[in-house]
Amino acid sequence: MLDLSPDVASLVIAAVALLLYLYAWWALRELPWLAKAAARLLLAIALVVPFVLMLTLGTERSAPTASKSAKPPEMAERRLDDAERATRPRMRSAPREQAEPTGGSGPPPAGESFAPPAAGAPPPAPVTPPPVAAAPPPPAAPAPVTPDAASPPSPIAPPAAPAPSEPAPRAAEAPTTRGMAPPPAPAPGAPPPIGADTKFDIVPVFYGTDRAREPAVARLQYGFERGRRLELGQALVSVPKSHEKPQVERPWSLRIPYFNLTVYEEKEDPEKHFTMREIKALTREELLAIVRERIAKASRYKDHAIVFIHGYNTTFDNAVYRTAQIAYDLKFDSAPFLYSWPSGGGVASYTYDRESTAQSEPYLKDFLELVAKESGAKSVSVIAHSMGNQLVLRVLQDLMRTTPPGVVLNQLVLAAPDVDRDAFEHVAKAIRGIASGVTLYAAANDRALGVSRRFHGGVPRAGDVPEAGPLLIEGVDTIDVTAASTDSLGLNHSGYAENNALVNDIALLIQTGERPPEKRVPILERIKTDKGDYWRYPLGK
Numbered sequence: 001m002l003d004l005s006p007d008v009a010s011l012v013i014a015a016v017a018l019l020l021y022l023y024a025w026w027a028l029r030e031l032p033w034l035a036k037a038a039a040r041l042l043l044a045i046a047l048v049v050p051f052v053l054m055l056t057l058g059t060e061r062s063a064p065t066a067s068k069s070a071k072p073p074e075m076a077e078r079r080l081d082d083a084e085r086a087t088r089p090r091m092r093s094a095p096r097e098q099a100e101p102t103g104g105s106g107p108p109p110a111g112e113s114f115a116p117p118a119a120g121a122p123p124p125a126p127v128t129p130p131p132v133a134a135a136p137p138p139p140a141a142p143a144p145v146t147p148d149a150a151s152p153p154s155p156i157a158p159p160a161a162p163a164p165s166e167p168a169p170r171a172a173e174a175p176t177t178r179g180m181a182p183p184p185a186p187a188p189g190a191p192p193p194i195g196a197d198t199k200f201d202i203v204p205v206f207y208g209t210d211r212a213r214e215p216a217v218a219r220l221q222y223g224f225e226r227g228r229r230l231e232l233g234q235a236l237v238s239v240p241k242s243h244e245k246p247q248v249e250r251p252w253s254l255r256i257p258y259f260n261l262t263v264y265e266e267k268e269d270p271e272k273h274f275t276m277r278e279i280k281a282l283t284r285e286e287l288l289a290i291v292r293e294r295i296a297k298a299s300r301y302k303d304h305a306i307v308f309i310h311g312y313n314t315t316f317d318n319a320v321y322r323t324a325q326i327a328y329d330l331k332f333d334s335a336p337f338l339y340s341w342p343s344g345g346g347v348a349s350y351t352y353d354r355e356s357t358a359q360s361e362p363y364l365k366d367f368l369e370l371v372a373k374e375s376g377a378k379s380v381s382v383i384a385h386s387m388g389n390q391l392v393l394r395v396l397q398d399l400m401r402t403t404p405p406g407v408v409l410n411q412l413v414l415a416a417p418d419v420d421r422d423a424f425e426h427v428a429k430a431i432r433g434i435a436s437g438v439t440l441y442a443a444a445n446d447r448a449l450g451v452s453r454r455f456h457g458g459v460p461r462a463g464d465v466p467e468a469g470p471l472l473i474e475g476v477d478t479i480d481v482t483a484a485s486t487d488s489l490g491l492n493h494s495g496y497a498e499n500n501a502l503v504n505d506i507a508l509l510i511q512t513g514e515r516p517p518e519k520r521v522p523i524l525e526r527i528k529t530d531k532g533d534y535w536r537y538p539l540g541k
Contacts, residue, residue, distance in 0.1 A: 199271040200238040203324040206291055208232050208367035209340040210360050211316055220279045222316040224344040226356065230363040233281040234290060237324035238270040246503050248318075248325045249273050274321045284370070291335045292376040298334035304410070304510065305377035306330075307337040307368065311386025312353045312418065312448075314343045326383070326497055330507045335375060339367050341391060350455065357391040364395045372409075381411040381510050382435075385496060386448070389417035389462070393427045400431050409435035411509050414476075415496035416441060416463035418452050421471050424462035428473045436513055437477065441496055442470045444482040472532040477517050479505075479524070480536040501537065 209231055211222035220233075243249060250273050251266035268275050282290075295303060308326060310319040319340045327336035341360040344352045372380050384392040396412075412435040417424060428438070443449075444465035452461055460466050470478050484501050496502055501521070508520045517535045518524045524535040 199242070200240045201328070202277060203237045203239055203328050203336070204290075204294070205235045205237060205320050205323045205327070205336055205338050206232075206287060207235060207320065207323075207338040207340060208363070208370075209316065210363040211340060211342045219276070220281060222340065224315075224342050224349070224352075226342045226359060228359075230366050231281055232284060232287045232367075233279065234287065235276060235280075235320045235324075236278040237320060238273075238275045238277050239324060239328050240270065240272050240274075242272065243328070245329045245500060246325065246498055248321050250321070274324065276317060276320065279320075288370075288374055294335050295376045301330075301332050301334040301511070303376075303378040304332075304334045305337060305371055305375055305380045306332060306334075306510065307339060307371055307380065307382045309339050309341075309364070309382070309384045309388035309392050310343070311388045311416075312343060312350065314340075316340050322497060326503075326506075329497075329503050330510070335377065337367075337371055339364050341388070343387075350452075353387055354390070357387060358394075360391055361395055361398070364391055365398060368395065368399065379410040381413065382409055383413040383415065383496070383506070384417070385415045385494070386463075387418045389414050389419050389424075393417075393419065393424070393431070396431045396434055397427055400434050403434070408433070410437075411435060411513065412438045413496070413506060413509070414438065414440045414462070416443065416446055416449060416494075417461065418449060419462045420456065421460050421462050421464070424471065425473055428476055432475050437509070437515055438475060439509060439517075440471065440473075440476050440478045441481050441502065442478060443480065443495060446495075469527075469529060469531075470534055472529065472534055474532070477515060478534040479517055480527075480534060482537070483539045484537040 209222055210227050210229060211231075212225035212227035213231075214221040214223045240249060251268050253265035254263040270277070291305075295305065298304065306327070308319075308323045310322065314322075319338055323336055323338040326332075341364070342356045343349070344356070368382075371377065382392060382396075392414075417440070419427075440462070442463045442465050446463060449461045449463050453459065453464060460471075462471050464470070465480050465482060470480055472478055481495050481499070481502060484495060484499050496506070505517070505521050508514065512520070514520050516526075516533075518526055523538060525538055527534050527536055
């Protein structure tokens, strides 16, 4: 069996099946009955082969294996380590010492591990322990046994404290567990308990959206229809401790890319995949109470908040997982926010998505004002991707006229902006000064932007790097990431989150604001042109 990634295998299988269908159709045109029978046989084979290959690949590969990103540059890693030492102590939320506020059955404070019990799950079935050899009688006066030290808490979410009804014994009184029967196994289907031995961490994502809710579903879900109102909430995402930076591990599936057609999908496992452990709509007051508490407890990114706005062809759940991945890989212990606008998904929805960004402007404006003015964060950074840049730039242009003097964003990161170059230049000049720093990531091999360029009559997009060079604007640091961007499908359209070097650069950028870029990442090459300077990741590194 060839060692192909599931996404590549899916493309190969879909292509082979399509060729077989086309051959059968062509063979049936004007051939005699014998040829028609042969064509029908080929058509039947074309229906069976993809499923056989799918089952074979699913058996051999139980989890997605995206193309590996290049290791981050040594110097960038060293600078990131320096930043870590400078911001010690590491992320660690304080233990919860006070009771829940009145009227709340809401989610636990951000920063704590949380695993909601399965609805209606039966109590754990008793487990008969295996026979244990009789141990010799203990000495007359046994010395107290100190339990083994618990494993250290995860950087994002520390283990949940013991329930009040079952207080943990003090160290001097804790009995030894040698020779004791194992605890009963949880009921089938129930999520595993979270503790020191948990194989996943919990990342909270605080969201705003103007998507419409999906009706009659098992849990709260948002689709691609427009809700025409701002809804707030919190999602708790599990991230497996086996997570490989900077991937979003999801169940292996056989699907036709960009058409939202799924033939087969592996069952979710929080020990291997990003999963949605809880999602809940909140009132403005409920959301702010949780957010303020988390921001107050942050240490590594003290008083910081980040807001991520996704791009074209993105479902709500995928936007939540991407936000959680960015926060987890940045080791962001403060409040990560997501704004999700109604993206339709699929190739045919490009025009719908573009128009959806325009109608989402008032809702994103309200959301950004909430984060900047009411969350308690003193430093807010915005990361916009692809078509999401169209929405962000228009909203920031509006906020520039209404925001009081002295109120500025920390960092504005514009990743692969799918925006007309000329329009981008006009807006970028209009919002000059709204952020302490503006960084543009562009690439020459971004295939999605290439399609968009042809769709818009051949006019380059702001995230392109044509032969004449990338877009250069005064006050904007342009970084050519052609040599660094990666994507499991080879589309090179999510390099901002799918490459270790870029994740490290964004982490340093948000923490330190250091510029020009080669001060953060010494391997970057400064390219001088008549229109100004830009920076580039060296080829072959």
